Amino acid sequence: MCFSATANFVGSGALCAIGVVTLTKVKHRREMLFAALPTLFAIHQFIEGFVWLGLDGILSPAIAHNMAAAFMLYAQGILPFLLPLSVFLFEPDGKSRRRMLPFLAIGGATTVYILWALAAYPLQVYVESNSIVYINQATDHTAVALLYVIATCGSLFFSKVRAMVMFGAANLAILLVVMEVKRYAFTSLWCAYAAMASLIILVYFWKSSGERPFLYSL
Secondary structure: OOOOHHHHHHHHHHHHHHHHHHHHOOOOHHHHHHHOHHHHHHHHHHHHHHHHHHHOOOOOHHHHHHHHHHHHHHHHHHHHHHHHHHHHHHOOOHHHHHOOHHHHHHHHHHHHHHHHHHHHOOOEEEEEOOEEEEEOOOOOOHHHHHHHHHHHHHHHHOOOOHHHHHHHHHHHHHHHHHHHHOHHHHHHHHHHHHHHOOHHHHHHHHHOOOOOOOOOOO
């Protein structure tokens, strides 16, 4: 997140509260992964707080690098598969779940490639204009970015659940704005604002309490 470690830690606390409340609204095991996204984003923002502390010289450079690697592991390595998987599990019937399969395949392939890239190439981390920049030369390509966007946002647009479509639209809008304004700090800023969009998930679980769980079928 931009500005400081404090901003990350405060944001993480707020997201954690959203995440805990969202999880209390879960009524079926298939809902669990999608409902856990705000909590996972909270942990993610908490980790970046330690990256800031390292870059500010409060913690050692080694800790900053390790925390940055953990941040990238989730942001680029896990999220492209985790998000479409959460939508796949949530979908109420076989037809809607089959629509998620291409996104699962793209997300899985993207995840495998990015995990390899994160292991094979060094990570550069630095501050520019009050934002953290994460650079891995093997993932910093337009083709990888496009596959990432398709995996993380595409599945949401094809969901039968209206709130997921809204979450996807919010994330895509945020993505386009960040790409236009601060492309160099895309990984940090998009993850931060996507985390804020998790409020949509809480509102959905809260308001749809009487409609769930779905009658899941094959």
